[in-house]
Amino acid sequence: xxxxxxxxxxxxxxxxxxxxxxxxxxxxxxxxxxxxxxxxxxxxxxxxxxxxxxxxxxxxxxxxxxxxxxxxxxxxxxxxxxxxxxxxxxxxxxxxxxxxxxxxxxxxxxxxxxxxxxxxxxxxxxxxxxxxxxxxxxxxxxxxxxxxxxxxxxxxxxxxxxxxxxxxxxxxxxxxxxxxxxxxxxxxxxxxxxxxxxxxxxxxxxxxxxxxx
Numbered sequence: 001x002x003x004x005x006x007x008x009x010x011x012x013x014x015x016x017x018x019x020x021x022x023x024x025x026x027x028x029x030x031x032x033x034x035x036x037x038x039x040x041x042x043x044x045x046x047x048x049x050x051x052x053x054x055x056x057x058x059x060x061x062x063x064x065x066x067x068x069x070x071x072x073x074x075x076x077x078x079x080x081x082x083x084x085x086x087x088x089x090x091x092x093x094x095x096x097x098x099x100x101x102x103x104x105x106x107x108x109x110x111x112x113x114x115x116x117x118x119x120x121x122x123x124x125x126x127x128x129x130x131x132x133x134x135x136x137x138x139x140x141x142x143x144x145x146x147x148x149x150x151x152x153x154x155x156x157x158x159x160x161x162x163x164x165x166x167x168x169x170x171x172x173x174x175x176x177x178x179x180x181x182x183x184x185x186x187x188x189x190x191x192x193x194x195x196x197x198x199x200x201x202x203x204x205x206x207x208x209x210x211x212x213x
Contacts, residue, residue, distance in 0.1 A: 031054065031055065032053065032054045032058075033052075034052050034054065035051055036052055039066035043088065045060060045063065045069065046069055048065060050064065061083065064080070065077070065079060072090065072102070074101045077096045080093055081093070089122055091118060091120070092117050093116045093117075094115045095115065098130050101116065101124060106128060106130060107142070108130075123151070123152060125147065125150075126146070128144060128146060129141070129143070138154055139160045139163055140154075141159060141172075142160070144175075145157075145158070153178075153180065153182065156176060159171070159173060159174050165184060166184060171189070174188065
């Protein structure tokens with residue numbers, strides 16, 4: 001079956017695309033960039049005309065959707081930019097507009113190269129919220145990094161309001177990192193001023209963990 005897919009892709013590229021060139025990527029290996037002259041389905045994905053990148057095994061690495069398409073049971077809007085893992089599952093998505101993904105609505109603003117990232121099991125990994133959202137009771141701030149564990153539990157976020165957990169109070173703007181049991185593992189008083197707050201964090205950390213030692 002794999003050989004048939006490779007043959008089909010090769011035929012498509014003979015009649016419908018131009019090979020732009022190959023290059024070695026330290027993370028992804030040898031990549032092949034091609035320009036397809038018309039929008040078409042490749043490996044089951046609706047690829048918009050223009051540049052499409054393939055792995056060495058001819059599986060898709062990067063492309064843009066020419067129509068709305070269901071990925072991981074969520075409808076991803078047309079014109080979204082998709083980067084795939086080697087195994088054919090989405091790794092990063094640049095959304096063309098806000099849309100719900102696995103119960104969350106990430107912002108469509110391009111604030112980082114990953115925008116919305118996934119684990120290779122298909123679960124959400126890292127993204128930024130469109131609106132302030134409570135996750136497992138934790139008030140998470142919009143527009144800042146939010147990370148989930150592979151099982152969907154909250155890993156880290158910046159607080160959108162004052163919050164108390166484990167008998168400790170944190171102010172809005174504090175960045176909390178949780179362990180897999182849902183307990184605060186680490187934190188900073190300010191997501192963007194960690195250097196300025198270093199001494200405060202040091203003293204606060206000693207007080208915070210004094211009852212745990």
